[in-house]
Amino acid sequence: MENGLNLITCIVQRGKAEEVVREALASGAQGATMFYGRGTGVRERLGILSQFIVPEKEIILIVTRQEQTAEIFENAVKAGRLREKGQGFAFIQKVDEAVGLLDDLA
Numbered sequence: 001m002e003n004g005l006n007l008i009t010c011i012v013q014r015g016k017a018e019e020v021v022r023e024a025l026a027s028g029a030q031g032a033t034m035f036y037g038r039g040t041g042v043r044e045r046l047g048i049l050s051q052f053i054v055p056e057k058e059i060i061l062i063v064t065r066q067e068q069t070a071e072i073f074e075n076a077v078k079a080g081r082l083r084e085k086g087q088g089f090a091f092i093q094k095v096d097e098a099v100g101l102l103d104d105l106a
């Protein structure tokens with residue numbers, strides 16, 4: 001079922017989610033979901049240097065209409081400084097099916 005929706009997922013440094021969400025909303029997103037996570041991987045391989053990497057992250061989920069996705073994604077990436085090394089990660093996935101969007105409730 002094709003519905004023209006995408007999911008933007010941003011994993012950012014703790015304390016950055018509010019700014020990313022604010023920019024996403026200003027860019028046309030209907031809303032966002034934020035929650036906390038803990039990173040693993042690189043930190044464990046760095047040995048003594050791992051103490052400088054904070055494992056706690058904030059994860060942001062934003063469902064967007066296809067025509068809005070590029071702008072919302074780019075503004076979220078800028079707000080989270082995600083093009084800078086070590087600041088986080090973001091990606092886009094297609095959503096096959098969804099219910100409960102504001103347009104569906106009207």
